[in-house]
Amino acid sequence: MKAEIIAVGSEMLTPWRQDTNSLYLTEKLNEIGVTVNFKTIVGDRQKDLVSSIRNALARVDLLVIMGGLGPTQDDLTREAVAEALCITLRRDASQVAALHARAATWRTTMPQNNLKQADVLEGATVLPNANGSAPGQWLDVIFEGYRKLLMLIPGPPNECKPLFDTECMPRLRANVPARHIAKRTLRAAMIPESQADKMLAPIYTTYPDVETTILAHAGDIQLTLLCSKSNPELARQRVDELAGRLEETLEDWLYSSTGESLEQIVLYYLGLRQSTLAVAESCTGGMIAQRITSVPGSSRAFVGGAVVYSDPLKAAFAGVSADLIARHGAVSAEVAEALANGIRIRTGATLGLGITGIAGPTGATESKPVGLVYIALSDPNRTDVMDRTFRGDRQRIREFASQQALDLIRRRLM
Amino acid sequence: MKAEIIAVGSEMLTPWRQDTNSLYLTEKLNEIGVTVNFKTIVGDRQKDLVSSIRNALARVDLLVIMGGLGPTQDDLTREAVAEALCITLRRDASQVAALHARAATWRTTMPQNNLKQADVLEGATVLPNANGSAPGQWLDVIFEGYRKLLMLIPGPPNECKPLFDTECMPRLRANVPARHIAKRTLRAAMIPESQADKMLAPIYTTYPDVETTILAHAGDIQLTLLCSKSNPELARQRVDELAGRLEETLEDWLYSSTGESLEQIVLYYLGLRQSTLAVAESCTGGMIAQRITSVPGSSRAFVGGAVVYSDPLKAAFAGVSADLIARHGAVSAEVAEALANGIRIRTGATLGLGITGIAGPTGATESKPVGLVYIALSDPNRTDVMDRTFRGDRQRIREFASQQALDLIRRRLM
Numbered sequence: 170m171k172a173e174i175i176a177v178g179s180e181m182l183t184p185w186r187q188d189t190n191s192l193y194l195t196e197k198l199n200e201i202g203v204t205v206n207f208k209t210i211v212g213d214r215q216k217d218l219v220s221s222i223r224n225a226l227a228r229v230d231l232l233v234i235m236g237g238l239g240p241t242q243d244d245l246t247r248e249a250v251a252e253a254l255c256i257t258l259r260r261d262a263s264q265v266a267a268l269h270a271r272a273a274t275w276r277t278t279m280p281q282n283n284l285k286q287a288d289v290l291e292g293a294t295v296l297p298n299a300n301g302s303a304p305g306q307w308l309d310v311i312f313e314g315y316r317k318l319l320m321l322i323p324g325p326p327n328e329c330k331p332l333f334d335t336e337c338m339p340r341l342r343a344n345v346p347a348r349h350i351a352k353r354t355l356r357a358a359m360i361p362e363s364q365a366d367k368m369l370a371p372i373y374t375t376y377p378d379v380e381t382t383i384l385a386h387a388g389d390i391q392l393t394l395l396c397s398k399s400n401p402e403l404a405r406q407r408v409d410e411l412a413g414r415l416e417e418t419l420e421d422w423l424y425s426s427t428g429e430s431l432e433q434i435v436l437y438y439l440g441l442r443q444s445t446l447a448v449a450e451s452c453t454g455g456m457i458a459q460r461i462t463s464v465p466g467s468s469r470a471f472v473g474g475a476v477v478y479s480d481p482l483k484a485a486f487a488g489v490s491a492d493l494i495a496r497h498g499a500v501s502a503e504v505a506e507a508l509a510n511g512i513r514i515r516t517g518a519t520l521g522l523g524i525t526g527i528a529g530p531t532g533a534t535e536s537k538p539v540g541l542v543y544i545a546l547s548d549p550n551r552t553d554v555m556d557r558t559f560r561g562d563r564q565r566i567r568e569f570a571s572q573q574a575l576d577l578i579r580r581r582l583m
Numbered sequence: 584m585k586a587e588i589i590a591v592g593s594e595m596l597t598p599w600r601q602d603t604n605s606l607y608l609t610e611k612l613n614e615i616g617v618t619v620n621f622k623t624i625v626g627d628r629q630k631d632l633v634s635s636i637r638n639a640l641a642r643v644d645l646l647v648i649m650g651g652l653g654p655t656q657d658d659l660t661r662e663a664v665a666e667a668l669c670i671t672l673r674r675d676a677s678q679v680a681a682l683h684a685r686a687a688t689w690r691t692t693m694p695q696n697n698l699k700q701a702d703v704l705e706g707a708t709v710l711p712n713a714n715g716s717a718p719g720q721w722l723d724v725i726f727e728g729y730r731k732l733l734m735l736i737p738g739p740p741n742e743c744k745p746l747f748d749t750e751c752m753p754r755l756r757a758n759v760p761a762r763h764i765a766k767r768t769l770r771a772a773m774i775p776e777s778q779a780d781k782m783l784a785p786i787y788t789t790y791p792d793v794e795t796t797i798l799a800h801a802g803d804i805q806l807t808l809l810c811s812k813s814n815p816e817l818a819r820q821r822v823d824e825l826a827g828r829l830e831e832t833l834e835d836w837l838y839s840s841t842g843e844s845l846e847q848i849v850l851y852y853l854g855l856r857q858s859t860l861a862v863a864e865s866c867t868g869g870m871i872a873q874r875i876t877s878v879p880g881s882s883r884a885f886v887g888g889a890v891v892y893s894d895p896l897k898a899a900f901a902g903v904s905a906d907l908i909a910r911h912g913a914v915s916a917e918v919a920e921a922l923a924n925g926i927r928i929r930t931g932a933t934l935g936l937g938i939t940g941i942a943g944p945t946g947a948t949e950s951k952p953v954g955l956v957y958i959a960l961s962d963p964n965r966t967d968v969m970d971r972t973f974r975g976d977r978q979r980i981r982e983f984a985s986q987q988a989l990d991l992i993r994r995r996l997m
Contacts, residue, residue, distance in 0.1 A: 180796070181622075182609065182618070182619045182620065182621075182622065183609065183613075183796060184606045184607070184609045184610035184613065184807075185606070185796050185798050185805075185807060186796070186798070187601065187603070187606065189601070192598045192599070192601065193598070195596065195597065195598045196598035199597075199598065204596075205596045206596065206625075206626060206628075206631055207596075207623065207624065207625055207626075207631065207635070208595075208596065208623070208624040209621065209622070209623050209624075210621065210622040210623075211620070211621055212620060212621075214620075217620055217621065217642070220638075220642055221621070224634075224638045228631070228634055362653075363653075363654055363655075363694060363696075363697065363716075364694075366654070366655045366696075367694050367696065370655060370656060374656070380593070382593050382594045382597060383594075383655075384594050384599075384600060393594075393597065393599070447896075448890075450869075453873075453876075454872050454873050454875070454876025454877070454881075455864075455869030455870065455871070455872030455873035455876065455888075455890065456869065456873045457869070458868050458869030458872075458873075458890040458892075459867075459868050459869035459870045459872075459873045461868070462867075462868025462869065462890070462892060462942075463868070463977070463978065463981070465943070465944055465945065465977055466945070467868075467892075468892050468893065471892055472892060472893040472895070472896055473889065473890040473891050473892035473893055473896040473900075474869075474889070474890045474896075475887065475888070475889050475890070475900065476862075476869065476872040476876070476887040476888045476889070476890070477887050478872075478876060478881075478882050478885055478886060478887035479882065479886040479887055479930075481886070481930070481931065482861075482886055482887040482888075482930055485929060485930065486887075486889065486900060515899060516893075516895070516896055516899065517895065528876075529879070530879055531879065531880070560714070561714065561741050562741065563877070563879055564877065565741055567877075
């Protein structure tokens, strides 16, 4: 079954505010085998609302409209649905009583405009709102010859989510043919997106019943596999079979078969090898440490490190001599190696990581462009140094560099 | 002039990912007096794309389609626009050459599927993409008797934004009737959102011609004031007058009258006072250093610091004695103070910041709850120590703590 979510509110058409409820609703709908095919964000204008509702009913079976149910004159969802479906809106006496009762509880007098929240669409079931004054509405209608399920729910997240859970989900379960969704998330590091797709598309396209989504961000690839079947075992089996083939193809680019982040995986391997890690960061300025310490319990394997932004700090915290810097430059393989070894020895960690580079936008020289990064990883027996040149702005270069550094650690521990 | 933004990509119809580019595009469109009336999110299905494009062209004058321009078989935007407008798509020889040249620069061989990025719509102007292989396209067409402006731009934020700025905005300015919008952004730190609104709403509601938006995130409040008038001086005057009154009310919570980030302001004051800063972070694990070093040129005032996640590192990098930790606990005012002094002395910076706390979810004791953070700031004459208890998950507690730390530095330097 296909769904659309319409979020109503002019504030979500400004540069500063976004609809986020729909992520939650999507998760809930997916659980019962309903896919969301469209999301629309529309302002508080009745004409725009009517056109959005009609467009939606023409292309999906299930429509959730969020917002525009409040008491102000900008709240026009009820009126728009009535116009789109050519049905009437009547003021419901029991809803009026409920509004008065609610106002009495809060010891306030109810403004007259609040009463519009008691307007109920012809044929609708009223969905009580435990956390606000505007109730939701459920409609099971015929639109242009087809049956459509339509839900009006309030916009504030603390009203929308509980009302959807308690009022809409049980009704949906009773009206939507039972489907079971199996899901897997695979993650891979530092494989270019186009290369990943070239390798993987010939495989996943042979599983048309599994919806495969590839997300890429700064050296991280996330593959989500979703399969919806009436038979839960079959759905599971299809997803697992495809996941197995994709994992094989991704080889050691793959770092997680079950959705964990690269930071989590690095910490997992550190624990497995009873190793500890320290980092000396120049160009990433604390980003690697910050990513690792974002994982609860990271202190078990991560001892800490130094943000050696200035040359004297490279000496003070990682023992990198001014002479070495003078000879090779602060951005060099030699300094990365010295940082890795120095921080490891100073901290007593099993592994030391050193990183130095040019995050930009300034700082490039003739031989060293913006984006050039040297990363070194050292243990008592061995130091690996790599150089990479990343493209993009300062933020992106730092993200790529931190991703590459974490991947280097993962590969050493694997 | 009315616009719609269509974001293309099945990943944005999952519970895990959202379109965020549209916020940026909305800001840019608003600047030239174009309002965004609709946003649509649609998956990588040609039929759905075609219906979304046709719906959009029927209701707005200006359509921006983001995403679906890449090399994979899921990238169907070009094909869908051709179908929606009943125009042809031809492979452009100069674009093919550009793709080959690009591949040569990066010393890679180009996969055959990349060539579909050279397909150009009949009558379209190709918009060069400085940061990726998929160019954008600009179309000025008649649809059902009306003139429509249509832009196809790539989805990745680092490609979408610069391409929109350099290629679309100048063309839009030449095609959209001029209007004058005045804008100001005020920012304040560590004032609770409800308190801010209670103080500020009685003022900004008396300026109905200025659209005021308040956004709050982890101790940061951003107030945006927008005023659109036919007379540019009048728009400017209204915004400045309201901004002046809000600034006065915000007192020293206000840290920027022109939209700069707290990191930028801290670096600005450090430069002004010819001071340098070093940080010793425990619970924030590098987040403060990472935030400061996200600003280009931060190396002028930020020397670096230490991520002292383990107790031995607190000793090694900031000279905090094991005895002091044993007496007061690693999370204590005394240790924060010792970290601040220690890192300042070790690095020779003018100012030293020390931070220690319990980011959770574990680590709380009977007397020290999750969210408790001690922050100390030291210069040769004086050390201030504060404790705060922040609510929320690990990420939110770390964000609040880093914000409070930066604000402490700002207040010292102000």
